[in-house]
Amino acid sequence: MSVLVILEHKHRMSWETLAAAQQIGAELGKPVIAAVIGDEPELATRQLSQVYSIPAMQYTADGFTSAYEQLIKKVSPSVVLFPHTYQVRDFAPKLATRFGKTLVPDVVKVRLDGGNLVMVRQLFQGKLNADYRFTGAVPAFISIQAGAYRVESLATGTAPVEVFTPVATEVRNKPQDPFRESSRAVDLTAAEIIVSVGRGVKEKENIPIVEELAKVLGAELAASRPICDNGWLPMERQVGSSGQTVSPKVYIAVGISGAIQHLVGMKGSKTIVAINKDINAPIFEVADYGAVGDLFEIVPALVEEVKKAKA
Amino acid sequence: MKIIVAIKQVPARDSLLRVDGSGKWIQDSDLTYEINEPDAYALEEALQLKEKHGGEVIALCAGPARAAQTIREALAKGADRAIHIVADNLESLDALGVAQLLAKASASEKPDLLLTGLQSDDLGYGQTGVVLAELLGMPHATIIMAVESQGSSIKVKRELEDGWFQNVEMPLPAILTIQSGLNKLRYATLMGIKKAKSKEIKVVTPAELGGASAPTVQLEKIYVPQRTKQTQIKEGNAREVAAWLVEKLKTEVRVL
Numbered sequence: 390m391s392v393l394v395i396l397e398h399k400h401r402m403s404w405e406t407l408a409a410a411q412q413i414g415a416e417l418g419k420p421v422i423a424a425v426i427g428d429e430p431e432l433a434t435r436q437l438s439q440v441y442s443i444p445a446m447q448y449t450a451d452g453f454t455s456a457y458e459q460l461i462k463k464v465s466p467s468v469v470l471f472p473h474t475y476q477v478r479d480f481a482p483k484l485a486t487r488f489g490k491t492l493v494p495d496v497v498k499v500r501l502d503g504g505n506l507v508m509v510r511q512l513f514q515g516k517l518n519a520d521y522r523f524t525g526a527v528p529a530f531i532s533i534q535a536g537a538y539r540v541e542s543l544a545t546g547t548a549p550v551e552v553f554t555p556v557a558t559e560v561r562n563k564p565q566d567p568f569r570e571s572s573r574a575v576d577l578t579a580a581e582i583i584v585s586v587g588r589g590v591k592e593k594e595n596i597p598i599v600e601e602l603a604k605v606l607g608a609e610l611a612a613s614r615p616i617c618d619n620g621w622l623p624m625e626r627q628v629g630s631s632g633q634t635v636s637p638k639v640y641i642a643v644g645i646s647g648a649i650q651h652l653v654g655m656k657g658s659k660t661i662v663a664i665n666k667d668i669n670a671p672i673f674e675v676a677d678y679g680a681v682g683d684l685f686e687i688v689p690a691l692v693e694e695v696k697k698a699k700a
Numbered sequence: 701m702k703i704i705v706a707i708k709q710v711p712a713r714d715s716l717l718r719v720d721g722s723g724k725w726i727q728d729s730d731l732t733y734e735i736n737e738p739d740a741y742a743l744e745e746a747l748q749l750k751e752k753h754g755g756e757v758i759a760l761c762a763g764p765a766r767a768a769q770t771i772r773e774a775l776a777k778g779a780d781r782a783i784h785i786v787a788d789n790l791e792s793l794d795a796l797g798v799a800q801l802l803a804k805a806s807a808s809e810k811p812d813l814l815l816t817g818l819q820s821d822d823l824g825y826g827q828t829g830v831v832l833a834e835l836l837g838m839p840h841a842t843i844i845m846a847v848e849s850q851g852s853s854i855k856v857k858r859e860l861e862d863g864w865f866q867n868v869e870m871p872l873p874a875i876l877t878i879q880s881g882l883n884k885l886r887y888a889t890l891m892g893i894k895k896a897k898s899k900e901i902k903v904v905t906p907a908e909l910g911g912a913s914a915p916t917v918q919l920e921k922i923y924v925p926q927r928t929k930q931t932q933i934k935e936g937n938a939r940e941v942a943a944w945l946v947e948k949l950k951t952e953v954r955v956l
Contacts, residue, residue, distance in 0.1 A: 450830070450833075450839075450840065450841075451839070454834075474861065475842075475843060475859070475860055475861050476860075478826055478827070478830070478842055478843070479830065479840075479841070479842045479843075480830070481827075482795075482827035482830040482831050482834075483830050483831070483833065483834040483840075485796075485831075486796060486799075486830075486831045486834040486835065487834060489796070489913065489916070490796070490916050490917075491794040491795045491796040491797075491831075491915070491916055491917045492795070492825075492827060493917055494824075494825055494826060494827060495824065495826070507920070510824075511824065511925070512822060512823060512824065512922060513711070513717055513726075513821070513822055513824075514821060514824070515925075516717055517717060517719070517726070517922050517923065517924060517925070518922065518923055518924070518925040519919050519920075519921070519922045519923075520919075520920040520921050520922075520923075521917055521918065521919055521920060522917070522918050522920050523916060523917055523918075524914075524915060524916055524917065524918050525914070525915075525916030525917075526916075561839035561870055561871060562839050562841065562868050562869070562870045563868065563869040563870065564858075564866055564867075564868045565866060565867045565868065565869075566866070567860055567864045567865065567866045568864070568865055568866070569863055569864055569865070570863070570865065581955070582955060606955075614880070614881070615880075615881070617881075618880060618881025619881070624863070625863070630861065631843075631859055631861065631863075631879075632862075632863065633862065633863070634862070638953075638955060639949070639953055639955050649824070660953045662945065662949075667714075668933070668935075669716070671925075673927075673931055673933070674925060674927055674928065674929070674931075675928075675929060676929065676931050677929060677930075677931060677932065678931070678932050678934075678945060678948050679931050679932065679933040679934070680934055680935075680941045680942075680944075680945055681933060681934070681935040681941075682935060682936070682938060682941055683938065686938035687938045687941050687942055689938075690938045690939045690941070690942035690943075691942040691945060691946065693942070694942045694943050694945070694946040695946055695949075695956065697946075698946050698949075698950060698956050699956065
């Protein structure tokens with residue numbers, strides 16, 4: 390029995406999940422096997438008992454599910470790990486279903502209790518945590534949230550690489566080439582300071598209140614998803630799993646509750662400031678400084694104070 | 701086009717959540733409930749597809765008796781009829797088990813399209829649509845931003861990460877999970893609310909559907925997450941809070 394980690398080609402979260410797999414493998418005393426569709430030569434230089442390299446193919450849920458189904462049947466792992474990427478969300482539940490299992494998705498921590506795995510994941514957009522256990526037969530399917538494990542803890546070594554060529558299957562979807570809507574004029578990743586606005590701003594007419602704060606701080610203005618969905622700010626200013634991932638020196642979250650999809654895009658910021666009326670909002674879990682109160686009072690006051698400090 | 705929309709009732713977004721005595725779920729007696737937001741967008745897309753191409757929209761919901769309220773709201777917005785899988789103990793099932801019930805209730809309807817939100821705001825598994833696709837043997841696509849009917853097939857716009865998109869074509873019947881924000885949500889009209897009262901809600905029990913398989917995953921306990929960071933918190937007068945924050949930005953963060 391082994392820990393099989395299924396990676397996504399050229400995706401930063403793959404390396405975090407590999408670190409998770411090494412840790413879980415060590416705790417369980419089981420070898421770690423990595424698999425990836427597409428060439429990923431660097432895997433041969435990591436501490437792994439085996440690497441399965443599957444020839445590149447265009448992503449489809451049908452194609453990937455079938456390929457990994459065949460590999461799982463060959464390897465018979467007790468645990469199958471994935472990075473919780475958009476692509477994994479598209480096929481991993483299908484793969485788990487094929488084995489009569491439920492994927493435990495978007496896990497922030499895996500620990501061992503009495504020889505059994507306990508998976509920690511977030512409920513209610515991060516307001517509560519939950520512990521899950523597997524009750525059925527192996528394999529167990531788990532996907533790991535972005536940023537839950539650190540790439541720095543990845544152990545180097547050597548790993549034998551074997552090419553695994555699955556039998557082709559019928560593919561029903563016809564995907565076209567990925568595209569971007571607009572050339573991304575705003576590069577939030579270069580900003581030193583970001584002021585980001587969320588649902589708490591209530592209406593479009595209020596955006597300038599927060600924009601003013603960005604202006605006096607010399608910061609880029611960003612937003613959480615609902616703001617961009619409503620068309621109050623352009624999509625290119627969105628931070629989060631479907632927008633940009635940023636790690637500025639200071640990230641000031643204004644009226645943002647801190648849903649998981651937003652947090653994964655900004656929790657790497659050096660300093661996080663949260664301005665929110667709800668002290669129970671998950672954003673305060675990641676904040677270094679929390680200002681609790683009405684943003685419509687605090688933000689204008691802050692603008693005045695910043696002006697004074699800069700004068 | 702015959703479209704099933706799988707919707708879920710969840711606690712209202714701003715609910716104050718408390719862990720109940722069992723430690724396995726929240727105190728739910730004093731909560732207000734609403735439709736899961738991504739499911740509201742799935743319903744909206746279904747209604748718009750029906751307006752363009754004709755057909756029927758069926759709301760499908762698994763939940764306790766109180767979920768009837770959310771179902772009636774879907775009917776008031778324009779769904780033609782509904783199927784309510786009435787179950788008080790859905791939390792004893794895992795995601796696969798709930799999807800099995802939804803699949804069994806859907807299969808006999810032979811829909812052309814099954815839509816649901818990309819994830820739920822409460823459990824956030826984000827997999828019901830994909831599991832349904834496997835159970836029903838249909839192709840699927842997730843995180844969908846646009847749907848275009850092409851007769852016996854559809855073309856959809858999938859959201860990828862970091863601002864990328866992709867168009868995907870697939871034959872019908874198919875299953876899509878819908879991203880929030882794809883359309884503007886409609887409100888129920890007075891006429892709609894009136895009409896909803898005479899629309900059919902078929903009530904079925906899990907037992908009548910043949911039940912679900914035993915869970916392979918169990919929620920053991922829920923709890924308020926421990927703070928991982930030492931957050932310095934300031935409350936009170938806005939001017940004082942602002943002055944405090946600027947002081948921190950100046951002396952500790954050193955960006956001013």
